[in-house]
Amino acid sequence: MIASLSVRPWIDHTTDGTGFAPVLxxxxxxxxxxxxxxxIGQRMLSVARALGAMPPRATLPNVGARVAVHNGVVLxxxxxxxxxxxxxxxxxx
Numbered sequence: 001m002i003a004s005l006s007v008r009p010w011i012d013h014t015t016d017g018t019g020f021a022p023v024l025x026x027x028x029x030x031x032x033x034x035x036x037x038x039x040i041g042q043r044m045l046s047v048a049r050a051l052g053a054m055p056p057r058a059t060l061p062n063v064g065a066r067v068a069v070h071n072g073v074v075l076x077x078x079x080x081x082x083x084x085x086x087x088x089x090x091x092x093x
Contacts, residue, residue, distance in 0.1 A: 004028055005047070008076070015062050023053075024067065026074070 008024040025047060027040050048055075068075045 010076070012066070023051075024074070024076070 006026045006028070009021060011019065011021050013019050025044070027044055030036075030040065047053075066077050068077075
């Protein structure tokens with residue numbers, strides 16, 4: 001069972017102007033010994049299947065550089081944003 005997930009949806013477009021709506025879903029930090037990387041991975045795959053998401057390693061639309069991880073922080077670049085890279089932080093640090 002997953003008690004909570006962080007979900008960040010946004011509207012985007014491919015390099016040729018086609019619109020689509022990606023969703024970045026992340027699992028909270030491990031809280032118990034049973035929360036191994038493998039167990040969390042299986043839970044997240046179950047969430048993806050339940051949502052009808054694209055399978056892992058599927059080719060996604062080319063939107064250019066959007067998501068990066070730097071020092072354990074997920075950064076998302078959004079066109080028209082007041083910041084060039086916005087940190088996704090759910091306050092659980």
